[in-house]
Amino acid sequence: MAREPDLAVVITRRRANRGLVLALQIGFFVASMGAWELLSRAGWLDPFFFSMPSAIFARMGEWMWSGYIWGHLATTLIEAMAAFAIGIVAGVIAGVALARIELLAAVFDPYIRVMNALPRVILAPILIIWFGLGMASKIALGVSLVFFIVFFNTFQGLREVDPIVLNNARMLQASDRQLMRHVYLPSAMAWIFSSLHTSIGFALVGAVVGEYIGSARGIGYVVAQAQGTFDTTGVFAGLILTSIVVLGIDLAIERLERYLLRWRPEA
Amino acid sequence: MARVEAEAAAIAFEAITVRFATPSGAVHTVMSDISLAIAPGTFVAIVGPSGCGKSTLLNAAAGLLFPPAGRVRVFGEPLEGVNPHATYLFQADALLPWRTVLQNVKLGLVFRNVPDAEASSEARAWLRRVGLAGFEDRFPHQLSGGMRKRAAIAQAWIVDPRILLMDEPFASLDVQTRQIMENELLGLWQESKKTVLFITHDLEEAIALADRVVVLSSGPARIKGVYEIDLPRPRDVAEIRLNPEFMALYRRIWGDLRDEVMKHGSDGAGGPGHGA
Numbered sequence: 124m125a126r127e128p129d130l131a132v133v134i135t136r137r138r139a140n141r142g143l144v145l146a147l148q149i150g151f152f153v154a155s156m157g158a159w160e161l162l163s164r165a166g167w168l169d170p171f172f173f174s175m176p177s178a179i180f181a182r183m184g185e186w187m188w189s190g191y192i193w194g195h196l197a198t199t200l201i202e203a204m205a206a207f208a209i210g211i212v213a214g215v216i217a218g219v220a221l222a223r224i225e226l227l228a229a230v231f232d233p234y235i236r237v238m239n240a241l242p243r244v245i246l247a248p249i250l251i252i253w254f255g256l257g258m259a260s261k262i263a264l265g266v267s268l269v270f271f272i273v274f275f276n277t278f279q280g281l282r283e284v285d286p287i288v289l290n291n292a293r294m295l296q297a298s299d300r301q302l303m304r305h306v307y308l309p310s311a312m313a314w315i316f317s318s319l320h321t322s323i324g325f326a327l328v329g330a331v332v333g334e335y336i337g338s339a340r341g342i343g344y345v346v347a348q349a350q351g352t353f354d355t356t357g358v359f360a361g362l363i364l365t366s367i368v369v370l371g372i373d374l375a376i377e378r379l380e381r382y383l384l385r386w387r388p389e390a
Numbered sequence: 391m392a393r394v395e396a397e398a399a400a401i402a403f404e405a406i407t408v409r410f411a412t413p414s415g416a417v418h419t420v421m422s423d424i425s426l427a428i429a430p431g432t433f434v435a436i437v438g439p440s441g442c443g444k445s446t447l448l449n450a451a452a453g454l455l456f457p458p459a460g461r462v463r464v465f466g467e468p469l470e471g472v473n474p475h476a477t478y479l480f481q482a483d484a485l486l487p488w489r490t491v492l493q494n495v496k497l498g499l500v501f502r503n504v505p506d507a508e509a510s511s512e513a514r515a516w517l518r519r520v521g522l523a524g525f526e527d528r529f530p531h532q533l534s535g536g537m538r539k540r541a542a543i544a545q546a547w548i549v550d551p552r553i554l555l556m557d558e559p560f561a562s563l564d565v566q567t568r569q570i571m572e573n574e575l576l577g578l579w580q581e582s583k584k585t586v587l588f589i590t591h592d593l594e595e596a597i598a599l600a601d602r603v604v605v606l607s608s609g610p611a612r613i614k615g616v617y618e619i620d621l622p623r624p625r626d627v628a629e630i631r632l633n634p635e636f637m638a639l640y641r642r643i644w645g646d647l648r649d650e651v652m653k654h655g656s657d658g659a660g661g662p663g664h665g666a
Binding site for chain 2: 298301306309
């Protein structure tokens with residue numbers, strides 16, 4: 124049998140010089156923090172309102188050394204991860220159900236639009252009344268944010284399946300369940316992952332906002348306490364800590380994504 | 391001898407008519423009253439001008455499309471749902487992009503609940519057969535167009551279907567690769583004697599490959615002529631084109647087909663193509 128030359132060699136792309144990019148990124152960080160610090164020290168920015176990086180990082184260090192922050196951080200993370208997990212599972216299930224069952228999609232379409240149009244952060248006070256001041260109300264708020272993002276992406280991803288690939292699998296006698304497992308879900312996976320990047324942030328927003336409004340634990344509580352005493356440094360320290368945590372989780376998701384979507388040609 | 395029924399046609403189109411409603415509300419008749427019987431074990435090519443509904447006919451045989459009038463019988467049984475005896479080679483890539491070559495080739499066996507070890511070893515054997523040994527763990531996008539077609543052929547053949555439906559499977563390949571693939575296809579078919587229904591707009595390809603060539607007229611599609619191709623086998627698609635008999639057949643069939651292509655190509659110039 125005739126063979127073609129091995130065309131499947133990896134094509135190396137020219138990337139922007141990674142060292143240069145990293146150096147510029149660090150440079151930007153140092154320059155902006157330095158400017159902030161200098162402007163505050165020189166009195167151009169009022170430290171009472173704007174604080175300054177050295178004080179913020181000192182505060183973060185203090186929190187960590189004293190152990191004060193760990194309990195709060197753990198609380199927030201547990202709430203966010205629970206909201207994230209529940210939101211993903213519920214979003215994917217609802218997305219699959221509505222994409223597969225026409226009638227369900229037709230009936231629920233207006234309701235889902237209305238729910239999605241609702242600014243759900245406003246639900247926080249009601250959720251606190253329903254679920255109390257503990258973790259449950261924060262998880263519920265996070266779920267209400269995560270669910271819709273994952274749901275819409277799953278729904279859309281399932282609808283975007285290549286009809287030729289789908290027909291080919293049908294001709295190979297795939298059952299409905301096999302189609303779901305081998306065709307629909309892998310096809311929707313790219314959509315679902317893009318929703319995860321957005322929704323991990325929202326899971327944390329749900330937890331922190333919930334805590335901010337009413338709780339006795341968590342980063343949101345820490346920020347609310349700091350704000351109550353006009354402690355700008357504490358507010359910033361809480362915010363930065365939260366974003367570092369989100370960044371870490373997002374990197375982990377990206378790793379997983381790169382592995383699970385390794386079948387895609389590099390753009 | 392109790393084998394009277396053995397000669398039921400592999401695929402029988404019985405008075406198939408397909409109409410679509412156009413967005414403007416008019417009814418467009420894609421094909422009307424097509425009847426055609428395809429004997430088991432034969433290689434039948436259908437040619438016609440592009441857009442004449444060849445693919446529609448193939449999809450009706452696949453059970454992917456239900457003709458509003460008429461019926462398809464497969465080995466004597468009226469077809470309901472996806473044709474269980476057939477696999478399909480598409481013009482575009484139809485491999486699952488998220489599965490490796492090996493996983494793709496064994497897909498039909500996995501769907502039939504064949505144990506995984508057995509399915510894998512059979513898929514490996516098929517990959518050797520189509521010259522893809524060593525590429526088991528590649529993803530489709532890491533292969534060339536010709537290699538993807540080979541994988542698709544292995545995927546379609548591994549379930550040992552009685553019928554293979556092909557919709558211009560090699561149209562996207564360059565001429566050399568295409569001839570290689572056509573010869574490999576003939577080689578595989580010669581060993582197995584499956585029923586093949588092959589759609590193409592390339593008359594040379596149709597004559598080189600098939601036992602019978604069916605010419606469709608354009609809009610709405612009707613059967614314009616059926617030609618027996620009694621060229622010797624085994625054939626080499628490049629050499630057979632130089633055979634004087636091939637050229638005589640080509641001239642005869644082209645005479646029929648040309649009218650249709652011209653008619654189709656000059657729609658605006660007053661051809662009787664479209665009914666209201």
